Amino acid sequence: MPVDCSGKPYPLFLQASVVCCEQVEGANPKGSVWRLVVEPVWCEHADKKQLPLAGQFYMLQAERTNTLLGRPISVFHVDNSNPDKPCIEFLILLKGKGTQELCSLMVQDKVKILGPLGNCFEEPFGRLRDPKDRRICIIGGGIGVAPVAGFAETLPPQSYDFFASFKSGSYGLEHIKPNKLTITTDDGSVGVHGMLPAALTEETLRAENYSAVYACGPTPMLAYVKKISEACNIPCYLSMEAHMACGIGVCLGCTIQTSEGKKRCCKEGPVFDSRILDFENLDGTATRSQVAGIRVQKRREPLTTEPDLSVNIAGVQFKNPVIASSGTFGFGTEYESVFDVSRLGGISSKGLTLEPRQGNDGIRVWETPSGLMNSIGLQNPGIPHFIEHELPEMLKLGPVAIANLSGNSLETYVKGAELLDKTQVPMIELNISCPNVSAGGAAFGMTCAAASEVVRAVRAATKKPLVVKLTPQSLELNAVALECIKAGADAISLCNSFQGIAIDIERGVPVFDKLKAGLGGPAVRPIAVRLIYELVQAINTLPADQRVPVIAIGGIATWQDAVEFIMAGADAVQVGTATFANPPAMVEIVDGLAAFMKRKGYEKIADFRGIIHG
Numbered sequence: 001m002p003v004d005c006s007g008k009p010y011p012l013f014l015q016a017s018v019v020c021c022e023q024v025e026g027a028n029p030k031g032s033v034w035r036l037v038v039e040p041v042w043c044e045h046a047d048k049k050q051l052p053l054a055g056q057f058y059m060l061q062a063e064r065t066n067t068l069l070g071r072p073i074s075v076f077h078v079d080n081s082n083p084d085k086p087c088i089e090f091l092i093l094l095k096g097k098g099t100q101e102l103c104s105l106m107v108q109d110k111v112k113i114l115g116p117l118g119n120c121f122e123e124p125f126g127r128l129r130d131p132k133d134r135r136i137c138i139i140g141g142g143i144g145v146a147p148v149a150g151f152a153e154t155l156p157p158q159s160y161d162f163f164a165s166f167k168s169g170s171y172g173l174e175h176i177k178p179n180k181l182t183i184t185t186d187d188g189s190v191g192v193h194g195m196l197p198a199a200l201t202e203e204t205l206r207a208e209n210y211s212a213v214y215a216c217g218p219t220p221m222l223a224y225v226k227k228i229s230e231a232c233n234i235p236c237y238l239s240m241e242a243h244m245a246c247g248i249g250v251c252l253g254c255t256i257q258t259s260e261g262k263k264r265c266c267k268e269g270p271v272f273d274s275r276i277l278d279f280e281n282l283d284g285t286a287t288r289s290q291v292a293g294i295r296v297q298k299r300r301e302p303l304t305t306e307p308d309l310s311v312n313i314a315g316v317q318f319k320n321p322v323i324a325s326s327g328t329f330g331f332g333t334e335y336e337s338v339f340d341v342s343r344l345g346g347i348s349s350k351g352l353t354l355e356p357r358q359g360n361d362g363i364r365v366w367e368t369p370s371g372l373m374n375s376i377g378l379q380n381p382g383i384p385h386f387i388e389h390e391l392p393e394m395l396k397l398g399p400v401a402i403a404n405l406s407g408n409s410l411e412t413y414v415k416g417a418e419l420l421d422k423t424q425v426p427m428i429e430l431n432i433s434c435p436n437v438s439a440g441g442a443a444f445g446m447t448c449a450a451a452s453e454v455v456r457a458v459r460a461a462t463k464k465p466l467v468v469k470l471t472p473q474s475l476e477l478n479a480v481a482l483e484c485i486k487a488g489a490d491a492i493s494l495c496n497s498f499q500g501i502a503i504d505i506e507r508g509v510p511v512f513d514k515l516k517a518g519l520g521g522p523a524v525r526p527i528a529v530r531l532i533y534e535l536v537q538a539i540n541t542l543p544a545d546q547r548v549p550v551i552a553i554g555g556i557a558t559w560q561d562a563v564e565f566i567m568a569g570a571d572a573v574q575v576g577t578a579t580f581a582n583p584p585a586m587v588e589i590v591d592g593l594a595a596f597m598k599r600k601g602y603e604k605i606a607d608f609r610g611i612i613h614g
Helices: 097-103 142-152 202-208 219-231 383-397 410-421 441-445 448-461 477-487 522-539 559-567 577-581 585-600
Strands: 012-023 033-041 057-062 071-079 087-093 110-117 136-141 160-166 180-185 212-216 236-239 255-258 261-264 271-273 311-313 316-318 322-324 346-348 365-368 371-374 400-405 427-431 466-469 491-494 498-501 516-520 550-553 572-575
Touching: 033 071, 033 097, 033 110, 057 087, 057 097, 071 097, 071 142, 087 097, 087 142, 136 142, 136 219, 142 160, 142 212, 142 236, 202 219, 212 219, 219 236, 316 400, 322 585, 371 522, 371 577, 383 400, 383 410, 400 410, 410 427, 410 448, 427 448, 441 448, 448 466, 448 477, 477 491, 477 522, 491 522, 516 522, 522 550, 522 559, 559 572, 559 585, 572 585, 577 585
Parallel strands: 136 160, 136 212, 160 180, 212 236, 322 346, 322 572, 346 400, 400 427, 427 466, 466 491, 491 550, 550 572
Antiparallel strands: 012 033, 012 110, 033 087, 057 071, 057 110, 071 087, 236 271, 255 261, 311 316, 365 371, 371 516, 498 516
């Protein structure tokens, strides 16, 4: 078996079979914590005795997964009653996509496991000569009960006291045999009413004469445990957590600050001597956000009434900030039988040109990891046909109808705008960002001069509120946006798809006839968030009366994505590729936004729009 320079076995990457996956009784709310039991499938070079020690963890990932990374999960219990088929048990807090996948597994499903990882809780009794000194205090908070309960299980019965602190209910205590068990709950549902300090103080530690303290739980709780333990001069060992990618010490993503420099949670930890840990930022004086100059939001009470999701963009009132993006929703009527389209804030039409277009030849769509490439080429029936046939139906749907105007020359843009100006369409979105046409489109949005010229010309041709849709390909994007505002743009939408290339490796040729194509979907979202943030920063340098709203586009698939863009400064969001993958995605985003705002105490979108700008 391969070992490192200290003689410690390297972790193993194995497949494991699910033995059990069930909700944990006693956890509140119900279904918030799950019990996952897996049986490793041992490979030839693996020693079946290489089981985890108390305090260690594994990187877990469902074999069929939509996540890139495994999730670090502490070991709760090891069942070695059958040495030929040992099982490892985990308690999992249902939190995000990765844990949702793990908590949805069925018996016999396969899981990828990497581990055991990290250090462990040290055996306390070897250095305690007098048996009367064997008084250990073990503390678990919330899901942090799992690793310390696993540690307690390795100790002689009644050789320790166990404190378990929960918001509500209790769980994870079935394998421990403490001298004294104390449970606290914030809501008083079990044990002592209150958090940990209601049952454990400096006075308690001194009175009980504990020789060591071991704890795992929320960071504020650990900061408190460190404080009272060190005040009593009692050795204290804390199990920490941090975001991580590899779990084996190479990515350096899980470091935490200590008095000995940055330490890796996955390698030097997760268990640390409390004396080297730095909780200063969490103990009161300076949070990371304050150091960075970001305004810290005051906590709000949840709303007792429904929040107001409406937004006003360039004088047009939207019932909510969720808009169907151009090119991904047709003219809205196509989805009427799929979900209640009237619930959307707005619908931006298929890109429209003065004359009908057949679009590009060859392959037009190509799926990529977390994204979709397209080269449609603005196929559309033409503006006159739209005005006569599609627009009347769009106006009946309920959401704000937006005509997405494109062209291949300045003249066609202007003539199209003149025709649309005579209709009842409430708003025009000027598309100078399409990457999939040979003439016009993104060519107008690449430079300040070209963008300013077309915006000024279209502005003169219509009195309709004018949103200008920009391309992320421009090397002077923010300058282009400011020139568009100066030329008459009432709002900016950003960003159209990113250009990419796909290659058919079997044929050795480009996938798309035009070589380059537009990329959208979740893969582009973090880049789009940055562009929106930077654009809003640039707009905020203008006098208040010259600032315009921003509509965000780029990989939005969930309400969390929408919140992220709004916090970056967007007034509204457009959803595109997500509709192909999940047709009701937009109504789910509307509902999720409302629930989020109610929970966080936000009465209106403006309450959290742009909060990271300070």
